[in-house]
Amino acid sequence: MGSSGCLRCICCCYNCLVCLILAAFAISIFFLVYYQPERPIYELKDFEVKKFDIHGNILETDIAVSVQAINTNSKIELRYGKENSIDVEYWETKICSGSIPPFLQPTKNTTTVNTSLEGKTEVSQSFQDSLERDQMEGRIPLDIEIEMSIIFVIEGINWRKMETKMKCILVIDSLNSDKKTKIFNKKCGIKHEMA
Numbered sequence: 001m002g003s004s005g006c007l008r009c010i011c012c013c014y015n016c017l018v019c020l021i022l023a024a025f026a027i028s029i030f031f032l033v034y035y036q037p038e039r040p041i042y043e044l045k046d047f048e049v050k051k052f053d054i055h056g057n058i059l060e061t062d063i064a065v066s067v068q069a070i071n072t073n074s075k076i077e078l079r080y081g082k083e084n085s086i087d088v089e090y091w092e093t094k095i096c097s098g099s100i101p102p103f104l105q106p107t108k109n110t111t112t113v114n115t116s117l118e119g120k121t122e123v124s125q126s127f128q129d130s131l132e133r134d135q136m137e138g139r140i141p142l143d144i145e146i147e148m149s150i151i152f153v154i155e156g157i158n159w160r161k162m163e164t165k166m167k168c169i170l171v172i173d174s175l176n177s178d179k180k181t182k183i184f185n186k187k188c189g190i191k192h193e194m195a
């Protein structure tokens with residue numbers, strides 16, 4: 001009696017577990033089919049040097065960038081939080097950084113966010129020499145690293161978080177603030193991670 005009751009109990013638990021797994025599976029299929037979540041698309045649109053001055057060994061920079069964010073979802077809004085950053089590096093030395101203000105992006109929306117990246121960095125003599133060489137040749141390689149953290153919002157409810165890392169290699173003609181920067185080459189890689 002005792003042992004068969006126990007067996008029944010285990011059997012019942014097992015059935016419950018199978019039911020739960022099936023239900024979870026059905027719910028996620030429903031979400032995917034009904035809400036069709038799609039990743040946002042980011043593009044670095046504009047890059048303008050406002051300030052690039054070296055005094056002694058201190059480099060002061062101010063660069064204005066535009067990042068276009070496209071939400072292709074028709075039933076999902078995207079919440080951009082405070083955790084995001086945009087960094088600019090020259091030969092692995094970070095020269096300036098900034099972030100975009102938090103906002104909620106509606107469905108089927110394209111937003112261009114403008115932000116200013118500022119930095120005050122101590123730079124070595126070899127950094128300055130290499131920069132001078134690149135400036136003279138008119139080809140300066142820069143790495144732009146964009147890290148975004150967004151939340152998929154369904155019917156006003158925070159559903160899932162996604163982290164995106166995007167790295168672009170730009171080759172520009174000049175870092176002088178007195179003329180328009182020309183971008184020769186832009187190559188971006190992107191990586192998404194659901195959290």
Ligand SMILES: *[C@@H]1O[C@H](CO)[C@@H](O)[C@H](O)[C@H]1NC(C)=O
Nearest residue numbers: 103104105106108109110111
């Ligand atoms: C896209 O979303 C932004 C931010 O909420 C808003 O300011 C803008 O008007 C929207 N654009 C369109 C075309 O709806």
Ligand SMILES: *[C@@H]1O[C@H](CO)[C@@H](O)[C@H](O)[C@H]1NC(C)=O
Nearest residue numbers: 045046065066112113114115
């Ligand atoms: C951002 O800059 C672009 C051009 O660089 C401009 O078209 C857009 O209106 C600006 N957006 C805001 C919110 O100022």
